Amino acid sequence: MLDDTESYVTADGRTIGGVVLDLKSITLRFGGVEAIKNISFDIREGEIRAIIGPNGAGKSSMLNVISGFYVPQEGEVWFRGERRPQMKPYEVAQQGIARTFQNIALFEGMSVLDNVMTGRLNKMKTGLWSQALWKGKAEREENENREAVEKIIDFLEIQSIRKTPVGRLPYGLKKRVELARALAAEPTILLLDEPMAGMNVEEKEDMCRFILDVNDEFGTTIALIEHDMGVVMDLSDRVVVMDYGRKIGDGTPDEVRNNQDVIDAYLGVSHD
Amino acid sequence: MTKSSAPSGAPINVPQLLARNVARFPNKAAYREKEFGIWQSWTWAQAAEEIEAIAMGLLALGLNKGDYVALIGRNRPAFYWSMVAIQKCGAVPVPLYQDAVAEEMAYVLEHCGARFVIVGDQEQVDKVLEVQETVHGIDEVIYLDKRGMRKYDHTHMNALDDVAAEGRAGHYRFEAILKEREAELDYDSTCVMLYTSGTTGKPKGVVLSNRNIIETSKNSADFDHLKADDEVLAYLPMAWVGDFIFSIGQAMWTGFCVNCPESAETMMTDMREIGPSYFFAPPRVFETQLTNVMIRMEDAGALKRNMFKRYMDVARRVGPAILDGKPVSFGDRLAYALGNIFVYGPLKNTLGFSRVRVGYTAGEAIGPEIFDFYRSLGINLKQLYGQTEASVFITQQPDGQVRSDTVGVPSPGVEIKIADNGEVFYRSPGVFVEYYKNADSTADTKDAEGWVATGDAGFFEDGSGHLRIIDRAKDVGKMADGSMFAPKFVENKLKFYPNILEAVVFGNNRDRCVAFINIDLTAVGNWAERNNIAYSSYQELSQHPKVLEMIREHVEEANASVAQDPMLGGCQIHRFLVLHKELDADDGELTRTRKVRRRIIEEKFDDLITALYDNKDSIYTETEVTYEDGRKGKIKATLDLRDAKVQPVARAMAAE
Known part of the structure; x- marks a missing residue:
């Protein structure tokens, strides 16, 4: 077992650092329902960490705990070696954690470019008035941000839809735009909630390539929820498996694949 | 030489x-x-x-x-x-x-x-x-x-x-x-x-010298008065x-x-931003654009639709004449000028053609309707005929002598002769040096005097001196009754229908012609949407009875037009089928420049051709396909085979 601060090099030559985000004994309740039951796991710097599990296992809730949207009743979130106090989602975002949503949450009436620009909001320092007048510093700032956004548009190969309203795009492309918006915030940790749900094989392959490229080019740590087992096993360095709010497996894809509890949860086993 | x-x-x-x-x-x-x-x-x-x-x-x-x-x-x-x-x-x-x-x-x-x-x-x-x-x-x-x-x-x-x-x-x-x-x-x-x-065999390396390139560039630039302030879009x-x-x-x-455009997908946007003054595109690009314009106009409001229709009628009537500098009445000129403000100008701007001074299309024949559409908008679209071996230019159309059915007069510096079997030969400063490491092919194509065989059959039109190309010389054959068989002539007529993307006609040494048709997914898909026809795949749409019926009408119209030609009237299509897959360069059915590879298609779909000649009503078939990444797969389909009516062939008018 690795020490929390040790780093190692993967088979394909990426360096995985020490633990950056540590979740300790998290329990989350909605009234009487326990969505997450005493779960602990960590995410290392630069790795691709998958959270998998059947429907209703509590995966999205887990992601929402990380992003600060839900406040767990018990347990602690440690970020870069310090215990994270209770935070609003925007404060979490300022720490460099960005996310995409399971049900696409883009501004449908706005163009792709404008949607991605909203991802830069945390980087804008000028006030409402100077932005409205668009003089001096505000103009410079917009140009800088636009440049950053254009690099992401180029990276995700969505130049041809730059000016297209998001509402007119097919599903697969919307997902890509959402990824672009999350990337615009230049996150150190990226949370992806089912980035490939509802996509066809080709779109999935594209998305996989983009996720790997993001991890490789920007060194972004990625935590993702995904249903497609093939994708998860190919993509991730380590996998957490959840079932009914419990953690039933944690390890490399191979370890998880051979875990009897995981097999039972996925293939079903009689509960008597 | x-x-x-x-x-x-x-x-x-x-x-x-x-x-x-x-x-x-x-x-x-x-x-x-x-x-x-x-x-x-x-x-x-x-x-x-x-x-x-x-x-x-x-x-x-x-x-x-x-x-x-x-x-x-x-x-x-x-x-x-x-x-x-x-x-x-x-x-x-x-x-x-x-x-x-x-x-x-x-x-x-x-x-x-x-x-x-x-x-x-x-x-x-x-x-x-x-x-x-x-x-x-x-x-x-x-x-x-x-x-x-x-x-x-x-x-x-x-x-x-x-x-x-x-x-x-x-x-x-x-x-x-x-x-x-x-x-x-x-x-x-x-x-x-x-x-x-290459439509047959392995690719050949054509060696072009500085002389070839510079002389050709000089001649062709002079021909069209190209200047330093021209702009081109490099996307081919x-x-x-x-x-x-x-x-x-x-x-x-x-x-x-x-x-250079940002990416292949942004080409249309980039073209609009640049507004090239010298533009080149294969007919397919013009076809696709026209199809898109028509589809969007059908979805437009009544006012726009009526304005478009009204002014396009004016443009069709007088546009080409105005472009060629021929006399046109004042009233028509006025109507055209208004049309330019309301319709043609904005349309050209949307398409990126506002500043096109010289436009060329080549590689394949272009449909007369498509050609006339662009010319009537005031875009100086012309045709040229060329080959890699000639450093492009063999013939081209001078301003003011533009027609859809010829490829123009010999380019400056080019000599042309027609052999007895109808094959076109040329000689020019642009003629290639050799095929790399292939002396045999070089000798087969280029003779000692520098004449190069084009492999195309054609003739010079009486009067105008324009060259007309009929077909690839080796594709021109004879029907069983001895009349001439030129598949391209018929295929081009079919391809001019927006619903038909590609057509392949067979009939050499047979008693009648049959055809394979590829539907155009954009056009037919849109038509299906408007007519509430549901489909889940290209294959399903291609075999829909209503689609087959529509294609049959097109084939019969094309037959009527073919029948007008006394020489080639025998090439009318008796039976046809709509293919379950799009012909694709990855499967070797088309060349990379999207020309049909007749022999390969003939071999690959032999079962379908046999079924057409055997008068069967339907046939089950399996076809191997290659995906973009090189993997192979199989698609299975049962295809409907249809009959089409043919017309009596027009007799050649005896000169009085």
Whole structure:
């Protein structure tokens, strides 16, 4: 077992650092329902960490705990070696954690470019008035941000839809735009909630390539929820498996694949 | 053959033309590329600096005189610079089709013995690495886009930026040797080698000299009065001779600006932003645009639709005449001027044609309706007939003599003769040097006097002196009753229907003709949507009874038109089927320039042809398909075979 601060090099030559985000004994309740039951796991710097599990296992809730949207009743979130106090989602975002949503949450009436620009909001320092007048510093700032956004548009190969309203795009492309918006915030940790749900094989392959490229080019740590087992096993360095709010497996894809509890949860086993 | 030599003092190779342009227009834009949403531009002076840096970097990597350097990627200034840099080093650039699968690339890379390969991005690097498992001559791989390349073994791999940086750093070291290599280039040294996609057999490497390229560029630029302030959009494959002539030959000769789109998908937007003044496209591009315009107009509001219809009628009636400078009544001129304000102007602007002064289409026949549509808008669209072996130009249409059914008069400097069997031969300063490492083919195509066989059958029209092409000479055959069989003639009539993407007609040595049809998914899909026809796949839509019925009507209309021709009236289609898959270059059914490979289709779908002749009503078939990444799969389908009515053939009018 690795020490929390040790780093190692993967088979394909990426360096995985020490633990950056540590979740300790998290329990989350909605009234009487326990969505997450005493779960602990960590995410290392630069790795691709998958959270998998059947429907209703509590995966999205887990992601929402990380992003600060839900406040767990018990347990602690440690970020870069310090215990994270209770935070609003925007404060979490300022720490460099960005996310995409399971049900696409883009501004449908706005163009792709404008949607991605909203991802830069945390980087804008000028006030409402100077932005409205668009003089001096505000103009410079917009140009800088636009440049950053254009690099992401180029990276995700969505130049041809730059000016297209998001509402007119097919599903697969919307997902890509959402990824672009999350990337615009230049996150150190990226949370992806089912980035490939509802996509066809080709779109999935594209998305996989983009996720790997993001991890490789920007060194972004990625935590993702995904249903497609093939994708998860190919993509991730380590996998957490959840079932009914419990953690039933944690390890490399191979370890998880051979875990009897995981097999039972996925293939079903009689509960008597 | 008389060889005209360059007037003394005139540039005799492309690097010299570059130097001349730097002296003439140092601060004029020479190249533009849209990147990160902004048009970046380089003046002739800046471009020359880049080219020199790349050339020196290539020397640093050990590029020898006479080496072959393959280039694979989409149109980007860096590729054009690299080609000139390669020439400067005394080596030969060999641009390849970027969408070719690894297998096809392997053949060409092996055949030309490329030592260096310059590619666009990671995807192509992967292809080259795959090729290197069987082809061993490749010493260095150079790539443009650094993305995703960090983890690769870089022992023999470099980013072009780094190559140029090394060239800059070693400027003093390489200055002398680069000058020496350049000085050795003469008018007859090889300028470029281009592989023809070939409708039969393996691709052949066409060697074109500086003489070929420069003389051709000069003649054609004079013909159309191209100037330094013209703008072109470079979006056609760099491996195609046309792009080399336009984006390097003519651009270097006249000094005009070459604009590269951001990506293939943004081409239409980029074209609108640039507004090229000189434009070239295969008929397919014009067809697709027209189909899109028509679809969008059908979805438009009643006012717009009516205005469009009303003014397009005016344009159709008088537009071409106005464009050709023929007399037109004042009332019509007024109506056309109003139409220009309300319809044609905005439409041309949307399509990016506002500033087109000279437009060409070639490669395939273009439908008269499509051709007339663009001409009636006031776009000077013309046809030319050309070949890689001729450095493009054989015939072209002069301004004011433009028609959809001819390919024009011989280009300046070109002589043409028609052989007894109808095959067209030409001789010109643009005639290629040889097929690389293929003396037999060279001898078969080019005779001792420099006459080149085109492989096309055609004739000069009485009166106008325009050339008309009937078909590939080897495709022209005889029907069982002895009448002439020219499949292309019928296929072109069919392809002019927006719903039909491709047609292949069979009938050589048979008693009647049958046809395969490919539907156009955009047009038929839209039609299906408007008529509430549900479908889940291309295959299902293609076999829908209503679609088959619609295609039958098209076939019968085409038959009626074919019947008008006394010579070719026997080629009417008796039976047809709609194919369950689109013909595809990846499956070898089309060439990379999207021409039908008749023999291969005939072999591959032999069962379907037999069924058509056996008068069966339907047939079950399995077809192998190749996916973009080279994997293979199978599709199964049961196809409906349909009959079509034919008309009695018109008799030739006896001259009185």
